[in-house]
Amino acid sequence: MRPILPRGLFQAKEKNITPRERVLMARSPQRPNFKFYSENLFEGFFEVHGDRQYGDDSAISCGIALFEGIPVTVAGHVKGRDLEENVAVRFGMPNPEGYRKFRRAALQAEKFHRPLITFIDTPGAYPGKEAEARGQGEAIANCLYTLSNLKTPVIAIVTGEGGSGGALALGVADRIIMLENAVYSILSPEGFATILWKDAKRSDEACEVMKLTAHDLYEFGITDEIIPEPDGGAENDPQMIIAALREVIAEELRVLMEKDTDTLIDERYEKFRKIGRI
Amino acid sequence: MDNNQNMAKESEIFESRKMKLNLLKAFRDATARKPKIEGVECPACGAKTDDAELQNSMYICEHCGHYFPMPADKRLQSIYDDGEHELLFADIEAKNPIGFPGYKVKLGELKAKTGLDDACVCAKGKIGGHRAVAVVFDTRFLMGSMGTAVGEKVTRAAEYAAEAKLPLIVFASSGGARMQEGIFSLMQMAKTSAAVKRHSDNGGLFISVLSHPTTGGVTASFASLGDIILAEPKALIGFAGPRVIEQTIGEKLPDGFQLSEFQLEHGFADAVIERKQLRETLAQLLKLHRKGGARR
Numbered sequence: 001m002r003p004i005l006p007r008g009l010f011q012a013k014e015k016n017i018t019p020r021e022r023v024l025m026a027r028s029p030q031r032p033n034f035k036f037y038s039e040n041l042f043e044g045f046f047e048v049h050g051d052r053q054y055g056d057d058s059a060i061s062c063g064i065a066l067f068e069g070i071p072v073t074v075a076g077h078v079k080g081r082d083l084e085e086n087v088a089v090r091f092g093m094p095n096p097e098g099y100r101k102f103r104r105a106a107l108q109a110e111k112f113h114r115p116l117i118t119f120i121d122t123p124g125a126y127p128g129k130e131a132e133a134r135g136q137g138e139a140i141a142n143c144l145y146t147l148s149n150l151k152t153p154v155i156a157i158v159t160g161e162g163g164s165g166g167a168l169a170l171g172v173a174d175r176i177i178m179l180e181n182a183v184y185s186i187l188s189p190e191g192f193a194t195i196l197w198k199d200a201k202r203s204d205e206a207c208e209v210m211k212l213t214a215h216d217l218y219e220f221g222i223t224d225e226i227i228p229e230p231d232g233g234a235e236n237d238p239q240m241i242i243a244a245l246r247e248v249i250a251e252e253l254r255v256l257m258e259k260d261t262d263t264l265i266d267e268r269y270e271k272f273r274k275i276g277r278i
Numbered sequence: 279m280d281n282n283q284n285m286a287k288e289s290e291i292f293e294s295r296k297m298k299l300n301l302l303k304a305f306r307d308a309t310a311r312k313p314k315i316e317g318v319e320c321p322a323c324g325a326k327t328d329d330a331e332l333q334n335s336m337y338i339c340e341h342c343g344h345y346f347p348m349p350a351d352k353r354l355q356s357i358y359d360d361g362e363h364e365l366l367f368a369d370i371e372a373k374n375p376i377g378f379p380g381y382k383v384k385l386g387e388l389k390a391k392t393g394l395d396d397a398c399v400c401a402k403g404k405i406g407g408h409r410a411v412a413v414v415f416d417t418r419f420l421m422g423s424m425g426t427a428v429g430e431k432v433t434r435a436a437e438y439a440a441e442a443k444l445p446l447i448v449f450a451s452s453g454g455a456r457m458q459e460g461i462f463s464l465m466q467m468a469k470t471s472a473a474v475k476r477h478s479d480n481g482g483l484f485i486s487v488l489s490h491p492t493t494g495g496v497t498a499s500f501a502s503l504g505d506i507i508l509a510e511p512k513a514l515i516g517f518a519g520p521r522v523i524e525q526t527i528g529e530k531l532p533d534g535f536q537l538s539e540f541q542l543e544h545g546f547a548d549a550v551i552e553r554k555q556l557r558e559t560l561a562q563l564l565k566l567h568r569k570g571g572a573r574r
Contacts, residue, residue, distance in 0.1 A: 125498075127518030127526045132536055135546050137497030137517035141471060145503050148472035149479065165455075165467055165498040165517070172468045186455050186464040186495075191522075196457050211376040211460050220375070222461060269472055273433065275465040276426030278370045 017181070019216075020207040023189060025181040026160045029086070030235040034061055034076035034119050037159065040242045041249070042067050042074060048105060050097075054134060057098030059089045059126070060170075062105035067117070068250055073109035075102050075170060076119030079160065092161075093126035096139035099169050103139075103146050106154075115153040115253055118170040123188055125166030140169045147172035148272070149265050153256035155249060158182040158214075158223075159234075164191075174268050175252050176222060178214035179241065180229040184222075185212035222275060225252075320344050336553050345490060345510060345553060350399040350416035353449055357412065357557050363403030366411070367434050371395050372427035376460040384420075384458070392418045396427035397452065400435045402444070406561025408568060411439040413448045417491075421453035424496055428456070429466025432500060436473035436484075445483040445564055446474070450501040451513075454494020467499035474500045483567045485560065488538070488547065489513050502546070506563060508556070509538035509547045 017025075025031070038045045042065035050056040062075040077094065080086035109116040125136050147154060156173035162184030178184065186192070189206040193199055196206075217223035227244045230237040256264065317328035322344035327335070336356060337346040348356075355361035371389075374381045389395065397419040402411045413435045415422040424432075432448065439446040455463040474484055486504030490513035497517050501507075509515060516536035524531055534540055541547040551559050 125517065127522045129523055129527055129529075129531065129535070132516050132518060132523065133540075133544055135502075135544065138502040138546055140498040140517070141467075141500070141502040144468050144471035144499055145475050148468065148475045164464065165495050168464055168467055169498075172472070184461060186457060186460050192457055209376075209378060216376075217461060220461065222465060269476070272465060272468045272472055275469060276375060276429055276459070276462045278373070278426060278430045 018208070019183075019210070019213050020189075020204050022181045022213050023161075023183050023207050025233040026183045028233060028235060029079075029081055030233075031160055032234050032238045032241060033079045033081070033160075034121065035078070036238060037076065037119055037242075037245075038063065038065065038074055040238075041245060042072070045074065049101070051100035051104060053097070053100060055097045057095045057101060059092055059094040059122070060098035060102050062101055064114070067115075067253070068246070070253065071112070071114050073105055073114045073116045074119075075105055075116070076159075077122040077167075077170070079121055090126050092122045093124060094122065094166060095126050095128065095131045096134045096136050099125075099136075099139035099143050102170060103143050106143075106146060106150055110150050110152045113152055115155065115257065116150065116173075117249065118154070118156045118173065120156060120158045120162045120167045120170050120184075121160035121182075122163055122166050123161055124164040124191075125169075140165045143169035144172050148269065151261045151265065153253060153259075153264060154268070155252055155256070157227075157245065157249075158184050161188075163188050172268070172272065174256055174264065174271070175224045176217075177225045177227060177245075177248060177252075178217060178223045179227045179234055180214055181233055182214055183212040184214075184217055185210050220275075318346065320346075338553060345512065347417040347451060347490065348553075349418065350394065350414040353414045354399065354401050354403075354412065357447075357449075357560065358401070358403035358405060359407065363401040363412075366400040366402055366438065367431050368395060368399075370427050370430050370434075372425050372459065374459075375426060375462040376458075378458045378460070381458045388419050392416070394419050396431070397422045397424070397456075398428050398431050400431050402438075405447075405557065405564055408445070408561065408564035410445045410447055410560075410564060411435050411442070413446075415449060415451045415496075417451050417453075420456060420458075422451050422496075423453050423456035423463070424466050424470075425456035425459035425463045426466060428452075429463070429469050432466075432470045433473040436470070436477045436500075439484075440477040440480045440482050443480075443482065445485065445567060446477055447485045447487060447560060448500065448504075449487045449489060450492045450496055451489040452492060452494075452496040452501075454496055464495065467495045470500040471503060474503050478503075478505070483564075485563060487556065487560075488515050488541075491515070493517065493519055507547045508549055508551050508559065509541060510553055510556075511538055511550055513538045515541050515547070 045065040047063040077092045078089045079092040154173040156171045158178040189203040190200045193202040193206040317326045320339040323342035325341035337348045489510040
């Protein structure tokens with residue numbers, strides 16, 4: 001894939017910021033969030049609610065909007081700007097209803113031939129008692145299952161924290177784009193340190209060995225594009241991020257919408273099939 | 279006579295010493311024999327069972343009915359007709375995709391200790407006369423966690439089953455995605471889910487059998503995607519682990535939370551099946567689907 005920045009230039013930047021610093025930047029409450037993207041990248045965002053089975057979940061937002069005149073389905077994890085907002089959205093950690101609402105929106109995107117654009121920014125799915133009783137695992141699994149052959153183009157953008165299966169549920173896409181300081185990992189560094197070393201305090205050390213930066217994932221062939229951020233992080237010039245994303249999404253949609261459905265689905269299958277092929 | 283008396287006394291001392299020595303020998307033999315019957319201690323009731331007995335009882339404690347984790351090879355033997363099966367994809371071994379410190383050495387040690395290549399084994403054979411592909415997880419290998427080797431094997435098994443129009447049965451027991459392979463492990467969730475979806479779209483039957491424990495990224499991918507989901511009794515099945523949930527909500531979880539019976543009650547399993555009944559149940563399900571495994 002075509003990186004937004006020449007690789008040399010990006011790598012030069014990489015040296016100045018440690019993975020730990022990127023994790024902190026990715027978690028910054030001032031960082032552009034789903035609300036900002038839905039309002040600034042699209043026109044007429046109409047939010048849909050509910051999974052039609054149990055309820056609605058504010059930690060995932062889904063809706064229909066226009067992107068450069070094209071109807072698209074937009075979905076993303078929702079993080080707040082302050083404590084009050086974050087409590088309302090469980091700090092961006094969805095319940096099963098959120099994943100089921102997302103799956104419903106994705107199937108509608110397929111039905112109406114709308115491209116699906118997702119924004120990933122979550123520490124992970126909510127580890128709650130009710131979430132387990134309502135099948136958190138099944139809800140996530142079904143998103144992976146459905147998106148793996150959703151017959152419409154899917155673009156996933158990791159804008160902040162891409163944490164665990166709760167992030168991946170929105171990430172089975174034809175293109176995976178990451179912001180320069182976004183991270184994407186199997187688990188939070190704290191969770192990783194707890195599982196491997198029984199010590200959450202070793203999370204700094206975990207950041208260094210987990211290989212969770214956009215640069216790492218680009219090297220692994222998992223991320224297709226990296227959106228450069230201004231010094232100090234995306235919040236210092238959110239409109240710069242919007243302009244870059246607008247350009248990348250337009251270009252990728254142009255390519256993806258030309259593909260016939262079978263090719264699109266086969267290529268998506270192969271995209272994930274080749275990760276860790278032995 | 280003095281001489282005779284002395285001789286009698288000497289022989290008495292000799293006899294008593296001999297007796298003591300024999301006692302010591304008997305004691306030594308008794309203690310030395312102990313390790314041979316040491317066996318495995320049941321974590322539920324504390325009773326000890328030796329390895330051969332455990333195998334005969336399908337790794338179920340004969341004193342209290344507790345289910346021990348079942349080694350993959352023993353599971354395959356117990357499921358297939360006369361234990362006969364052919365191993366598939368046995369040459370697949372994990373690399374160290376994120377260059378995690380010490381991982382290669384750890385893998386080498388586990389391979390030597392368990393005789394496994396990684397945390398799951400694939401095979402084909404007949405169950406009740408019906409051909410089926412099986413994937414069996416083994417918790418002795420890094421808690422049955424899913425890295426690239428496991429992801430690849432599950433995927434290949436699903437692709438093979440789809441191609442050969444055979445039913446797929448996965449016996450999951452796994453702590454989830456494997457930390458040491460980082461983002462590659464996470465992506466195996468997408469890869470395996472996509473593979474079982476293709477098998478399903480091809481009309482293929484997928485039976486997911488959950489045993490203790492099935493958690494994390496395995497629960498949140500293929501293991502929850504079976505046409506039929508069976509669970510062994512009292513297996514822990516969930517996405518988040520109980521400790522993480524308790525820390526998050528700040529309260530103790532009730533007894534039985536996330537166990538198989540809980541999942542059955544909440545609609546996430548079709549049936550809870552005793553280990554000794556599994557083979558029969560699978561044979562029955564395969565019979566009921568005998569026109570399955572292919573789009574007619």
